[in-house]
Amino acid sequence: MRVTVLGAGYIGSAMACVARRRGHDVRLWGTWLDDAIVDVCERGELHPRLKLSLDRIQILRSGRLAEALAGSELVVHAVNSDGAIPVMTRAAPSLPAVPVLSVTKGLLASPRTGQMERIDVVLAETLGRPLRFVHAGGPAKAMELARGVLTWMQFAGAAEDTGLCAGAMADETLLVGQTEDRTGAELCSALKNAYATGLGLWDGAIGPDAHNARAAAFTQAIVEMRTLVVAAGGRAETVHGPAGVGDLHVTAAAGRNRAFGERVGRGKAARIVAQEMAAAGELTEGYPAIAAAFRFAEERGIGPVPFLRALHEIIWESADVRSVLAGLRWAV
Amino acid sequence: MRVTVLGAGYIGSAMACVARRRGHDVRLWGTWLDDAIVDVCERGELHPRLKLSLDRIQILRSGRLAEALAGSELVVHAVNSDGAIPVMTRAAPSLPAVPVLSVTKGLLASPRTGQMERIDVVLAETLGRPLRFVHAGGPAKAMELARGVLTWMQFAGAAEDTGLCAGAMADETLLVGQTEDRTGAELCSALKNAYATGLGLWDGAIGPDAHNARAAAFTQAIVEMRTLVVAAGGRAETVHGPAGVGDLHVTAAAGRNRAFGERVGRGKAARIVAQEMAAAGELTEGYPAIAAAFRFAEERGIGPVPFLRALHEIIWESADVRSVLAGLRWAV
Numbered sequence: 001m002r003v004t005v006l007g008a009g010y011i012g013s014a015m016a017c018v019a020r021r022r023g024h025d026v027r028l029w030g031t032w033l034d035d036a037i038v039d040v041c042e043r044g045e046l047h048p049r050l051k052l053s054l055d056r057i058q059i060l061r062s063g064r065l066a067e068a069l070a071g072s073e074l075v076v077h078a079v080n081s082d083g084a085i086p087v088m089t090r091a092a093p094s095l096p097a098v099p100v101l102s103v104t105k106g107l108l109a110s111p112r113t114g115q116m117e118r119i120d121v122v123l124a125e126t127l128g129r130p131l132r133f134v135h136a137g138g139p140a141k142a143m144e145l146a147r148g149v150l151t152w153m154q155f156a157g158a159a160e161d162t163g164l165c166a167g168a169m170a171d172e173t174l175l176v177g178q179t180e181d182r183t184g185a186e187l188c189s190a191l192k193n194a195y196a197t198g199l200g201l202w203d204g205a206i207g208p209d210a211h212n213a214r215a216a217a218f219t220q221a222i223v224e225m226r227t228l229v230v231a232a233g234g235r236a237e238t239v240h241g242p243a244g245v246g247d248l249h250v251t252a253a254a255g256r257n258r259a260f261g262e263r264v265g266r267g268k269a270a271r272i273v274a275q276e277m278a279a280a281g282e283l284t285e286g287y288p289a290i291a292a293a294f295r296f297a298e299e300r301g302i303g304p305v306p307f308l309r310a311l312h313e314i315i316w317e318s319a320d321v322r323s324v325l326a327g328l329r330w331a332v
Numbered sequence: 333m334r335v336t337v338l339g340a341g342y343i344g345s346a347m348a349c350v351a352r353r354r355g356h357d358v359r360l361w362g363t364w365l366d367d368a369i370v371d372v373c374e375r376g377e378l379h380p381r382l383k384l385s386l387d388r389i390q391i392l393r394s395g396r397l398a399e400a401l402a403g404s405e406l407v408v409h410a411v412n413s414d415g416a417i418p419v420m421t422r423a424a425p426s427l428p429a430v431p432v433l434s435v436t437k438g439l440l441a442s443p444r445t446g447q448m449e450r451i452d453v454v455l456a457e458t459l460g461r462p463l464r465f466v467h468a469g470g471p472a473k474a475m476e477l478a479r480g481v482l483t484w485m486q487f488a489g490a491a492e493d494t495g496l497c498a499g500a501m502a503d504e505t506l507l508v509g510q511t512e513d514r515t516g517a518e519l520c521s522a523l524k525n526a527y528a529t530g531l532g533l534w535d536g537a538i539g540p541d542a543h544n545a546r547a548a549a550f551t552q553a554i555v556e557m558r559t560l561v562v563a564a565g566g567r568a569e570t571v572h573g574p575a576g577v578g579d580l581h582v583t584a585a586a587g588r589n590r591a592f593g594e595r596v597g598r599g600k601a602a603r604i605v606a607q608e609m610a611a612a613g614e615l616t617e618g619y620p621a622i623a624a625a626f627r628f629a630e631e632r633g634i635g636p637v638p639f640l641r642a643l644h645e646i647i648w649e650s651a652d653v654r655s656v657l658a659g660l661r662w663a664v
Contacts, residue, residue, distance in 0.1 A: 139547030149538060150657075152548035175548065175662070206481060211582045215471030216484035216507065219578035226572075240558075240572055246551035249581070250543045325482075330507070 001025065001168055004072040006087060008034040008059065011103050012078030013047050014142035016057050018169055019076070021148070027058045029068035031083055035061060052146055066094040073098055074168050081106030084119055085126055092127050099132040099161040101169070103140070105189035105285070107292040116296040118186045132161045137185040137243030138177075139250035148173040154243040156185030177242060184234025188225060188243040194293040195221035196251035197286030198311045200258040204265020205321055214252075217307065220330045221248055224305045228293070231302040257286035267322075270315040290315050306330045333357065333500055336404040338419060340366040340391065343435050344410030345379050346474035348389050350501055351408070353480070359390045361400035363415055367393060384478055398426040405430055406500050413438030416451055417458055424459050431464040431493040433501070435472070437521035437617070439624040448628040450518045464493045469517040469575030470509075471582035480505040486575040488517035509574060516566030520557060520575040526625040527553035528583035529618030530643045532590035536597020537653055546584075549639065552662045553580055556637045560625070563634040589618035599654075602647040622647050638662045 003019040005012045008030035016028040030038040040048050041059045060068045069075065069091060077100050079087045084104055088095075102119065110117040112125050120133035134157035145151050152175040155162040159180060166176040179185060199217050202210040225248070226239045238244060252258055256277065263273045274287045294312040297305050310328050313319035335351040337344045340362035348360040362370040372380050373391045392400045401407065401423060409432050411419045416436055420427075434451065442449040444457050452465035466489035477483050484507040487494040494510040502508040511517060531549050534542040557580070558571045570576060584590055588609065595605045606619045626644040629637050642660050645651035 139544050139551075141543050144541055144544045147541075149542055149544050150534075150548055151544035152551060172658075202482075209476055209479075210481055211473050211585060212471050212476045212481050212483035214585070215578045215582035216482055216574065218581045219471075219484060219574045222572060222577055236572075240554060240568075242548065242551045245554055245577060246547045249550045250547035253543065253546070253585070326504075 001073050002071050003027070003074045003076065003168065004029060004068050005076040005078055006068075006091065007031060007078035007080075007083070008037050008041070008047075009078065009080070010049050010142035011140075011145075012076065013050050013052075013054065014140075014146035015076045015078055015101075015103060015169075016054065017050075017052065017146040018171075018174060020057055022169065022171055024168065026056075027060060027068045027072070028054065029060045029065060030062055031079060031087055032062040033083070038062075050143060050146055065090055069094040069096065072096055074165065075100045077102035077104055079104060081108060081119060084108065084123060088123050088131075089126060095131075097132065099134050099157070099164050101134045101136055101155070101165045103136045105193065106289065107190045107296055115299045116292050118183065120182060120186065133157055133182070134161050134165050135182050135186045135189065136165075137189045137247060139242060139246045141250065145174070151175070152177065152242045152246060154179060154185055154238070154241055156180070156182045156238070156243070179235075179238060179241075181235045181238045183232055184229045184238030185243040187229045187232060187234055188239060188247060190289060191225050191228060191293050192221075192244070192248045192251050193257050193285040193289035194308065194311060195225065195248060196255070196257040197261040197264075197284075197290060197315070198307060199252040200261020201265035201311075201314065201321060201325065203258070204262040204267075205325055206265075218248065218252060220307045221252075223331065224307055227305060228297060228302055231300065232296075256282050256284055257289075260284040260286050264314065265321055269318060287315065304331060333405050334403050335359070335406045335408065335500065336361060336400050337408040337410055338400075338423065339363060339410035339412075339415070340369050340373070341410065341412070342381050342474035343472075343477075344408065345382050345384075345386065346472075346478040347408045347410055347433075347435060347501075348386065349382075349384065349478040350503075350506060352389055354501065354503055356500065357390075358388075359392060359400045359404070360386065361392045361397060362394055363411060363419055364394040365415070370394075382475060382478055397423055401426040401428065404428055406497065407432045409434035409436055411436060413440060413451060416440065416455060420455050420463075421458060427463075429464065431466050431489070431496050433466045433468055433487070433497045435468045437525065438621065439522045439628055447631045448624050450515065452514060452518065465489055465514070466493050466497050467514050467518045467521065468497075469521045469570075469579060471574060471578040473582065477506070483507070484509065484574045484578060486511060486517055486570070486573055488512070488514045488570070488575070511567075511570060511573075513567045513570045515564055516561045516570030517575040519561045519564060519566055520571060520579060522621060523557050523560060523625050524553075524576070524580045524583045525589050525617040525621035526640065526643060527557065527580060528587065528589040529593040529596075529616075529622060529647070530639060531584040532593020533597035533643075533646065533653060533657065535590070536594040536599075537657055538597075550580065550584060552639045553584075555663065556639055559637060560629060560634055563632065564628075588614050588616055589621075592616040592618050596646060597653055601650060603650075619647065636663060
């Protein structure tokens with residue numbers, strides 16, 4: 001099978017490794033931001049982020065997008081959410097009518113309504129036609145995915161398309177669940193970065209002996225993710241599966257969003273922490289994710305989401321972290 | 333209000349501190365296994381495990397059980413599951429008809445049927461009458477509960493009784509949810525020790541870079557806990573709240589069950605690890621919890637629970653951890 005991966009960063013390259021493991025003919029296309037990565041890989045060196053060989057994967061520079069897509073039977077979309085519209089707009093003329101398996105997480109402003117929306121909705125509006133969009137949710141750190149550590153993902157889309165994607169990518173180490181609940185799966189993926197930041201706050205504000213508080217916050221995050229998903233037309237069961245519970249677990253257990261929250265929890269302004277982490281080359285997806293999630297809830301009048309509101313106050317309205325957390329009243 | 337706590341270990345003493353914080357007249361009764369603890373506290377020293385003062389809490393030695401219970405308006409049952417029948421049998425003649433708020437987690441063999449059962453069912457059989465039993469589930473490490481770190485518990489029982497217990501114990505730092513689903517809450521509390529051990533296996537078998545596998549196992553644990561709870565007549569929503577998701581989160585994040593699993597995951601026989609940990613004074617509740625949970629499922633023909641079955645094979649049937657984990661096929 002011919003598989004084209006768009007985006008040569010961590011997760012795109014990992015998905016290319018998964019496809020190669022399954023014996024497919026794999027092309028990995030790097031965006032204009034990935035040129036430096038592509039240069040290194042073309043010299044036969046290890047992928048500079050994954051530290052793995054991309055041997056037997058054809059790597060294409062940004063100018064060769066049409067060539068990368070020609071004859072493809074499955075497209076993996078692994079560009080970050082900021083790049084989704086520019087990349088897919090350029091890809092559209094060459095894009096075969098095959099499933100687009102997207103590992104991209106986030107919400108985007110709809111050019112039509114101005115409201116925060118799922119990525120597949122915004123792409124369909126932008127391109128003027130729906131894609132055969134399959135969202136891949138679930139806890140999948142790229143390095144482990146590439147190396148074949150047991151991973152359980154959830155593919156969400158039309159049954160025919162999730163079946164094709166699962167058939168192409170699943171193997172002994174990559175378990176793939178399937179659902180038609182694209183709304184639930186995409187929202188879970190977008191929301192978990194926001195809530196994972198929230199779990200980090202307790203580490204900073206209380207210290208390591210905040211197990212009860214973190215577990216309470218984890219539970220409340222699941223409650224609010226379910227509120228948001230169900231109100232938006234998705235299914236509670238998606239929140240209780242790998243895309244929700246599973247992905248929040250891995251995101252909250254470690255990683256940059258948690259670290260971001262922890263530093264804010266210690267009392268430093270979110271804006272400063274985000275600047276410092278950006279300067280150190282660390283993306284803090286939780287920072288914009290909180291704004292996007294809160295806007296999503298507000299625009300639709302969805303609630304109650306007291307934890308998300310508290311996060312927004314702390315991270316985006318410079319409210320004092322300790323007094324907001326102390327005053328937090330969530331539904332019990 | 334007069335509150336009597338039965339059991340002067342970690343969690344009983346912490347519940348006594350919570351009741352004292354609410355201004356109640358608190359009596360803390362130690363079982364015959366707690367005599368050494370009571371001696372220390374009676375000399376006015378810190379509680380030897382909690383390292384906190386029990387000032388303004390009346391502490392009674394094991395021989396003074398009737399006195400401890402006289403005039404009590406709320407009884408907190410904080411004896412471990414092995415002690416539940418002997419303690420409540422002795423307490424029964426002096427026990428007022430007030431709610432019994434139980435923080436005890438586990439399953440017991442019914443003297444009537446021989447099957448594994450909820451503690452409140454076995455106590456009612458043993459005493460020949462039902463208690464006003466309220467199970468307290470949720471992520472509540474004793475030290476943090478005593479110190480007033482934010483904690484979210486779930487009280488499960490008859491609405492009148494959970495209301496009385498929540499009214500007596502909840503405060504700004506202890507949030508209390510209420511449910512009539514005693515089955516769900518008790519099973520969650522019993523099952524989480526078993527599954528937390530399972531999450532530890534991956535750390536041992538794969539190492540620290542097993543985030544995806546641990547998150548997959550966390551998700552699968554929730555799936556199987558729901559299967560068991562619903563089949564036993566409980567509610568899925570209980571599993572998705574503090575008693576299930578929340579308590580599994582805190583138990584799996586740290587603690588002895590996880591450590592037990594990790595050492596077994598590295599390839600050492602479970603029996604040996606349990607012996608070593610017992611010799612070091614570390615209780616490994618997950619060890620018997622796996623046997624009890626598996627027996628509970630088998631006796632009722634509940635399934636599929638492939639992760640629990642795999643745990644039982646590894647921990648109780650000396651199966652090779654790596655080959656069992658590699659062969660594990662869970663429902664996706």
